[in-house]
Amino acid sequence: MTRTALIGTHWGDEGKGSCVVRVIKNSPEKVSAVYRWQGGRNTGHEVFMDGNRYDFHLTPSGLCVPGTYNIDGSGMFLDAARLVEEIKSLREKGLEITPDNLGIDARAHITFDFHRELDGFDEEKREAGKKIGSTKSGITPTAVSKMARVGMRFVEFLNEAHFEDFISDMRRNANKVMGVDVSAKEMFERYRESRDFLRGFLIDEVAYMTAHKHDNIVFEGAQATMLDVDFGTYPFISASNASRKGLPFNADRAYGIVKAYTTRVGEGPFPTRYEAEKESEVREKGSEFGVTTGRARGCGRLDAVVLRYSIMVNELDGLFITKGDILNGEEKLKIGVAYHVDGKRFETLEGVLHDRSVLERVQVEYEEIPGWDKMTSSEGSLTPNAQAYVKRIEELVGCPVVMVSYGKDVNDCRFFDNPMKK
Numbered sequence: 484m485t486r487t488a489l490i491g492t493h494w495g496d497e498g499k500g501s502c503v504v505r506v507i508k509n510s511p512e513k514v515s516a517v518y519r520w521q522g523g524r525n526t527g528h529e530v531f532m533d534g535n536r537y538d539f540h541l542t543p544s545g546l547c548v549p550g551t552y553n554i555d556g557s558g559m560f561l562d563a564a565r566l567v568e569e570i571k572s573l574r575e576k577g578l579e580i581t582p583d584n585l586g587i588d589a590r591a592h593i594t595f596d597f598h599r600e601l602d603g604f605d606e607e608k609r610e611a612g613k614k615i616g617s618t619k620s621g622i623t624p625t626a627v628s629k630m631a632r633v634g635m636r637f638v639e640f641l642n643e644a645h646f647e648d649f650i651s652d653m654r655r656n657a658n659k660v661m662g663v664d665v666s667a668k669e670m671f672e673r674y675r676e677s678r679d680f681l682r683g684f685l686i687d688e689v690a691y692m693t694a695h696k697h698d699n700i701v702f703e704g705a706q707a708t709m710l711d712v713d714f715g716t717y718p719f720i721s722a723s724n725a726s727r728k729g730l731p732f733n734a735d736r737a738y739g740i741v742k743a744y745t746t747r748v749g750e751g752p753f754p755t756r757y758e759a760e761k762e763s764e765v766r767e768k769g770s771e772f773g774v775t776t777g778r779a780r781g782c783g784r785l786d787a788v789v790l791r792y793s794i795m796v797n798e799l800d801g802l803f804i805t806k807g808d809i810l811n812g813e814e815k816l817k818i819g820v821a822y823h824v825d826g827k828r829f830e831t832l833e834g835v836l837h838d839r840s841v842l843e844r845v846q847v848e849y850e851e852i853p854g855w856d857k858m859t860s861s862e863g864s865l866t867p868n869a870q871a872y873v874k875r876i877e878e879l880v881g882c883p884v885v886m887v888s889y890g891k892d893v894n895d896c897r898f899f900d901n902p903m904k905k
């Protein structure tokens with residue numbers, strides 16, 4: 484009877500999808516459901532299991548564990564046509580996906596083609612240096628529609644009798660608010676297949692959560708804390724609350740997923756970024772290219788300043804460290820332990836550091852510790868230097884590490900505690 488949230492601590496791509504599956508597979512008690520609370524087709528989890536690779540963008544990663552129910556929550560932005568494609572392609576890989584293991588909340592908002600067009604247009608209009616690094620997948624315009632009260636929810640998307648009315652309203656308002664025009668009739672036809680395909684997946688998440696209040700549930704984060712619209716590095720963020728603050732249901736516990744180094748996709752300040760040569764070496768080794776966009780991710784050293792902040796924002800109970808194996812063979816490792824700016828030293832993000840012009844100027848104070856050849860010994864335990872790295876992170880940020888992973892496969896991991904404990 485535990486609800487546990489798994490949240491990215493930095494700028495995403497920490498391996499949250501793999502960690503969701505790792506938790507389900509290693510939990511002593513059955514995990515009944517995985518609930519995804521935000522994001523849209525701009526996100527992507529890649530999961531390697533039993534020799535297969537599964538890509539999830541618009542569906543929760545729990546779909547690859549038979550017997551687990553999965554929910555696309557109210558805060559998600561659903562590109563209906565893409566969602567249909569994703570379900571079909573996961574089925575081709577052998578996953579069974581039916582209304583018995585996937586539900587879509589009535590309140591999730593629909594991303595239409597015109598949202599995507601608008602996204603690209605807005606990003607292109609921004610001057611060099613002021614670009615956000617948008618994936619141009621229509622997420623921000625969908626969020627704008629939602630907040631401007633001209634959006635369309637999944638349940639209304641399914642309503643054939645009123646679809647054209649809704650679209651007409653949306654069109655009139657979208658035209659007024661965002662300057663685009665769409666034909667209601669054309670939209671009705673264009674989305675017919677998706678409507679028919681998705682109809683059976685409609686649920687009400689509030690009813691589900693109430694009926695399953697005694698179940699073990701994992702809340703699956705997408706993107707990460709520093710991309711949260713309120714708590715991240717604004718304006719270089721995504722258009723939703725990707726931290727624990729966005730969760731519409733209480734979590735009993737929350738764990739931060741931290742990569743052993745740091746990456747950042749898109750634009751914006753990145754204080755612990757490697758020098759160019761080192762960055763491309765780590766990028767290649769860690770395959771740091773976006774699952775959704777193929778974009779090269781910026782790579783840098785572990786940033787404990789951001790990690791401390793993320794622990795506070797999400798009130799974390801513990802950390803999962805992923806991808807330590809990518810640092811195999813490093814003689815020495817550096818961890819960013821503090822920022823210096825205007826004669827002050829900061830151990831976490833606070834006050835003036837939320838001003839982008841200040842954050843861009845910080846100097847990082849590093850601590851150096853020995854690296855390792857291999858993260859794990861032949862018996863599967865952490866090698867002494869890998870152990871020392873984990874221990875040093877715990878000391879630096881004051882939060883226990885409960886899982887370490889050292890390979891792509893979901894089985895390449897060790898738990899030191901049970902994240903589903905009561």
Ligand code: GDP
Binds near residue numbers: 530890891
């Ligand atoms: P997410 O969006 O946070 O789920 O992360 P992504 O799917 O974008 O990227 C994480 C990548 O790292 C995926 O390809 C995972 O299979 C992979 N991964 C997860 N844990 C580990 C690990 O411990 N070591 C290695 N080498 N890869 C990992």
